[in-house]
Amino acid sequence: MEDLLRELAPRVLAALTRRYGHFDLAEEAVQEALLAAATQWPGQGLPDNPPGWLTTVATRRMTDLLRSEQARRRREQEEAFRALPSDLLSPAADVPPTGDADDTLLLLFLCCHPALNPPAQVALTLRAVGGLTTAEIARALLLPEATLAQRIxxxxxxxLEAGGRFRMPDERDLARRLDVVLHVVYLIFTEGHTATAGDSLHRGELCAEAIRLARMVHRLRPDVPEVSGLLAEMLLTDARRPARTGPDGELVPLAEQDRGRWDRALIDEGIALLTDALPRRRPGPYQLQAAIAAVHAEAERFEDTDWAQIVALYQVLDRLADNPVVTLNRAVAVAMLSGPAAGLAVLETVAGDRRMAGHHRPHAVRGHLLEQAGETAGAIAEYRTAARLTTSLPERRYLLTRAARLDTS
Amino acid sequence: MKYMIMTFGDASAWDTLGLGAEEATWSQEEVAEHFRAMSAFYADLAASGEMVTGFGLADPSHTMTVEIRDGRPVASDGPHAEAKEVLAGFGIIDVASHDRAVELAARFAAIVRSRVELRPVMDDAGREM
Structure with missing residues (x-):
């Protein structure tokens, strides 16, 4: 039942927003209707028409909210009078009719409005489109519920202040807005990229949520290759999850993962998406990252990895976006293909990049390359520096373990 | 990303409410203004959805030291050091960027009229390498 409710949530919210405007009040009304359904349906059984039931309850609540909103406004004498929602039923003439599918996309555009900062976009998307409760989102993000409620x-x-409207952006804006949506979905995914078990189980659910949102966007825009690319990248990364952490939650590097534990179904789905997207010749960062993950997935053992292809993909990626992190990853791949000295030479090219100053990743990569080159003392020093600089607990643990292993061998 | 903001004071600060030695004698107006500014700061943080938690700490005379000696926990009063710097309070914020964290820390430093320390909180998400 929970799945059904969450499937219906964005549709009902979109319908209400389209009819009455007032995205903020509509969102509140839908949350209350979902709560009513979650408490009543288990006892009374599913209604004949679940979306209709939800829409009716939410509309009733919306009318109340609009009335009290109007009363408040009257009191403040900001407006002498506002029409009741029943008078606003038909959309303005310049609003082209759109279907259900577009409605969900419009909601995503509102939640990922450029006027919001990323934490706000993430919170609002999870609630309004994901249909999660404030308490669930708060638990997943390790925040107090009050903080999250306020953020939403x-x-x-x-x-609303920024003039966010429930209508399709024009063609030129559309691509840019869709990019923001993809970025927010990706942020939700990385937020759930937790390595520890126990307390953090709820956080791991964010990965599933991000994939669910990406599937939703993909159903709406199967024609945009980067949408397929994002979904593919997340599926291919998530496929490695069972092998990515050891029994105590420690990070297991790609080279040492038990590939038998990779999820073949997710890999097949990711590769199928890419096979469809790549021939359209509109490559983007998500497609390329996914392609790299696919090359890893296709190697039965780490030794079988097609490093030449991975290096080539990183070169394209490096040209596409000026991102030092990509160069660091390319250095690792080059080292695997042509030896650690070649990798270190690539690393040199980002040595002076100010965006990487104080960052742990260049040191972690240099540590790996020095270890590969047999320069143990240098590797240990780099691993320790990286461990000091990272603010991720599992990464710190991994780097310290790596240094300790070299130290005693 | 989460950060902790920490404020410090010397032990005498708790007696006089000032938070640094040279600020140890605040006037009545200054004390009132301090409390006003502090609650406004907390209210703003709560309203923006950036506040995770925050507390002021009790007088350092309440401090206990707990340690393991010969495999057993031992608790004792103190240290009652006349330390120049004692942790006076802390807040944890969750913000969009490092710059924002620095901005909030600066505002806090102005209110407590003393330096504050800002440190990232470790994240339990990590990437495979």
């Missing part, structure tokens, strides 16, 4: 309500206000 502030975000809704800001969208």
């Amino acid at each position: 309500s502030r975000a809704k206000k800001r969208v």
